[in-house]
Amino acid sequence: xxxxxxxxxxxxxxxxxxxxxxxxxxxxxxxxxxxxxxxxxxxxxxxxxxxxxxxxxxxxxxxxxxxxxxxxxxxxxxxxxxxxxxxxxxxxxxxxxxxxxxxxxxxxxxxxxxxxxxxxxxxxxxxxxxxxxxxxxxxxxxxxxxxxxxxxxxxxxxxxxxxxxxxxxxxxxxxxxxxxxxxxxxxxxxxxxxxxxxxxxxxxxxxxxxxxxxxxxxxxxxxxxxxxxxxxxxxxxxxxxxxxxxxxxxxxxxxxxxxxxxxxxx
Amino acid sequence: xxxxxxxxxxxxxxxxxxxxxxxxxxxxxxxxxxxxxxxxxxxxxxxxxxxxxxxxxxxxxxxxxxxxxxxxxxxxxxxxxxxxxxxxxxxxxxxxxxxxxxxxxxxxxxxxxxxxxxxxxxxxxxxxxxxxxxxxxxxxxxxxxxxxxxxxxxxxxxxxxxxxxxxxxxxxxxxxxxxxxxxxxxxxxxxxxxxxxxxxxxxxxxxxxxxxxxxxxxxxxxxxxxxxxxxxxxxxxxxxxxxxxxxxxxxx
Numbered sequence: 471x472x473x474x475x476x477x478x479x480x481x482x483x484x485x486x487x488x489x490x491x492x493x494x495x496x497x498x499x500x501x502x503x504x505x506x507x508x509x510x511x512x513x514x515x516x517x518x519x520x521x522x523x524x525x526x527x528x529x530x531x532x533x534x535x536x537x538x539x540x541x542x543x544x545x546x547x548x549x550x551x552x553x554x555x556x557x558x559x560x561x562x563x564x565x566x567x568x569x570x571x572x573x574x575x576x577x578x579x580x581x582x583x584x585x586x587x588x589x590x591x592x593x594x595x596x597x598x599x600x601x602x603x604x605x606x607x608x609x610x611x612x613x614x615x616x617x618x619x620x621x622x623x624x625x626x627x628x629x630x631x632x633x634x635x636x637x638x639x640x641x642x643x644x645x646x647x648x649x650x651x652x653x654x655x656x657x658x659x660x661x662x663x664x665x666x667x668x669x670x671x672x673x674x675x676x677x678x679x680x681x682x683x684x685x686x687x688x689x690x691x692x693x694x695x696x697x698x699x700x701x702x703x704x705x706x707x708x709x710x711x712x713x714x715x716x717x718x719x720x721x722x723x724x725x726x727x728x729x730x731x732x733x734x735x736x
Numbered sequence: 737x738x739x740x741x742x743x744x745x746x747x748x749x750x751x752x753x754x755x756x757x758x759x760x761x762x763x764x765x766x767x768x769x770x771x772x773x774x775x776x777x778x779x780x781x782x783x784x785x786x787x788x789x790x791x792x793x794x795x796x797x798x799x800x801x802x803x804x805x806x807x808x809x810x811x812x813x814x815x816x817x818x819x820x821x822x823x824x825x826x827x828x829x830x831x832x833x834x835x836x837x838x839x840x841x842x843x844x845x846x847x848x849x850x851x852x853x854x855x856x857x858x859x860x861x862x863x864x865x866x867x868x869x870x871x872x873x874x875x876x877x878x879x880x881x882x883x884x885x886x887x888x889x890x891x892x893x894x895x896x897x898x899x900x901x902x903x904x905x906x907x908x909x910x911x912x913x914x915x916x917x918x919x920x921x922x923x924x925x926x927x928x929x930x931x932x933x934x935x936x937x938x939x940x941x942x943x944x945x946x947x948x949x950x951x952x953x954x955x956x957x958x959x960x961x962x963x964x965x966x967x968x969x970x971x972x973x974x975x976x977x978x979x980x981x982x983x984x985x986x987x988x
Contacts, residue, residue, distance in 0.1 A: 500902050500905075500906035503906050503910050504772045504793070504796075504915045505771070505775050507910055508779065508915045511915070511916040511920055512779030517779040517780050520779055520780035521778055525778065559815040560815055560817070641754045641756050643760075644759070644760035645760075648760045648763060650764075651768035652763070652767045654768075655767045655770050659771060661771065661774045661775050661777075661778050665774050665777060665778060666774070669857075
């Protein structure tokens with residue numbers, strides 16, 4: 471436990487020590503900005519009613535910001551693949567592996583540090599949502615927190631896979647970029663997935679975040695959910711367990727392969 | 737010139753070494769921006785308006801790729817600890833970044849083609865004069881090069897500037913009208929948008945796809961682009977001197 475804690479502290483300090491770090495406060499808002507502008511333009515042209523008709527809410531600002539906030543917290547865990555790649559580039563991975571830290575310790579420390587860094591900017595966006603869209607009643611809060619928790623668990627499944635792929639193929643940027651960019655589309659972060667073309671919808675339905683973001687919006691903004699809420703959260707939980715198991719298996723498989731080929735180096 | 741070509745070759749060899757990157761470039765940029773197109777559909781935008789959003793996003797992606805490819809181009813060398821080796825060679829940092837810019841432009845053309853194909857699959861066929869469009873996006877690339885050089889200067893001096901990179905990437909895009917024409921911005925922000933070459937690139941392209949031909953914005957795009965290129969080069973030189981004086985060539 472102690473090596474993990476020390477690595478977490480080190481990773482956190484390494485991220486905080488650079489002078490321009492504070493600018494990352496803007497990130498969740500930056501992700502939402504292009505979507506907010508589309509919304510402003512649409513509303514300016516008097517198309518707000520069309521949006522309300524299709525989503526079940528006229529609050530497009532809350533709809534978009536909630537999607538961006540949800541996504542920011544879910545995706546942040548995937549940065550462990552980039553931390554791993556950085557350790558490979560800096561030539562410190564072998565040293566880390568020869569210490570007493572376990573692979574779960576590595577993953578926990580890197581994702582924990584990144585998670586801690588994202589809390590403050592996410593709180594700023596959360597404040598904006600609370601100001602614009604109000605506070606949902608307490609039982610709904612519990613549902614929102616549960617959906618977020620299950621989504622984070624599912625996100626670790628993908629993170630394990632990315633970690634294993636990076637160990638084996640070294641190139642984390644491509645894998646994280648591919649998954650990170652496809653996920654908001656497949657998950658319908660800014661729109662209901664019914665709008666996706668038919669060939670992508672099956673992927674959306676096996677993607678846990680589709681159910682997560684839809685549940686968060688339904689509970690917070692009272693938009694219609696894809697399924698009754700209990701069923702939807704159950705589906706999310708089942709997918710989370712499935713992806714974590716598959717991700718862990720993939721990590722072990724690729725780690726074995728990586729050790730066979732030589733872990734470090736490009 | 738020989739050193740530039742050698743560096744371009746090295747960057748291309750890097751790409752060949754990681755073919756997964758090429759696959760990612762063919763898929764992920766389009767998927768990253770498509771949610772904004774679908775949101776426009778959610779508002780019931782007609783075909784012309786969706787096209788307008790699509791070309792804004794295409795041009796913004798040029799800015800984005802140049803930012804990350806050139807602006808953060810030296811980050812990898814810093815992480816690997818080889819920036820000092822690069823600095824002791826008789827090749828200027830400007831040349832090193834120039835090679836990265838050449839490869840980024842080639843990549844951008846590849847990405848633009850892939851994005852257009854994906855947009856087609858999403859029911860946004862982008863039927864417009866492609867030669868004029870490509871000419872304008874290349875000029876748009878020139879327009880944002882100065883910003884990428886300035887960002888490279890910040891990277892040299894401050895080492896990790898991902899947050900400011902994100903902020904500039906999205907902020908400049910928003911001000912330039914990537915998903916909403918700058919004319920709809922509040923007056924103060926619209927005035928700022930008049931100082932950004934990307935605004936004129938996006939407006940020129942929207943003019944062309946509306947069938948109005950190339951307008952006078954192109955002159956402003958080129959003029960402002962060159963002015964920012966000079967400024968960016970200057971900032972880079974100042975940052976390089978600062979980095980050398982501080983004695984910190986890598987991350988620390």
